Amino acid sequence: MKNSRLEVIEIEDIKVSVQRKNIKNMYLRVKAERGEVKISAPLSMNRDRIVRFIYSKLPWIRQHLASGKEKEIPKEINYLTGDTVKLWGQKYSLVVQPKISGSKVCVQGEQVILKAPVDSTFEEREKIWQDFCRAELKKRIPGLISKWEPAMGVQVYQWNVKKMKTRWGSCNIAKKRIWLSLMLAQKPKECLEEVVVHEMVHLLEAGHNKRFYGYMDRFLPQWRLWDQWLKQIV
Secondary structure (H helix, E strand, O other), rough: OOEEEEEEEOOOOEEEEEEHHHOEEEEEEEEEEHHHEEEEEEEEOOOOHHHHHHHHHHHHHHHHHOOOEEEEEEOOOOOOOOHHHHHHOOEEEEEEEEEEOOOOOEEEOOOEEEEOOOOOHHHHHHHHHHHHHHHHHHHHHHHHHHHHHHHOOOOOOOEEEOOOOOOOOOEEEOOOEEEHHHHHHHOOHHHHHHHHHHHHHHHOOOOOOHHHHHHHHHHHHOHHHHHHHOOOOO
16 A cells, blocks of 8 residues: 555554554554454554554553454543543544644643644653643642542652553552552542542552452442443443
């Protein structure tokens, strides 16, 4: 095919066929019945970015390879006007506007306005958006921790937000520190609360056992519904 290149990238035990085409966005498709994982990527996209994308989707890939059904994941965004971004479970049309210096993100109706330098790179626009999402999370997390500490009889000494490839959160029991995934800003606000409670319950019970889930049922009876929302792709 003209203007097309094929490459196979192997990540852990999974082989991914990468077809470079004259397209704008990257697409991932799993053909589980054949055990195939395929990506269509823009001709100009570098290999490192594709590898990072594959690593970020490994749990999803493994889940759907095991399901035996063909699935296509929504396209990756390039942070350009016309792309779709998600915030608190809602989809917004992205509008990128030039800014002489600095950067800014604001939500206006059904649009997210991302202001960035005219010559900004994908990585720079991605960072602007992720910094905004991190700030949104940090506005809400303290209130949730304060809400649940007295109810659960525990204390969180430290918390933070970071990019995670395969988890929504983690807990260091000895240091009473929890980490929360940056991706939670894309999910409904209830999902953030479910993950905060989940990690705080680990301060009462380290393992995922009957006692742990008993605490979850006691403190947050609807947690299973919110956990399902976390697993939804769209």
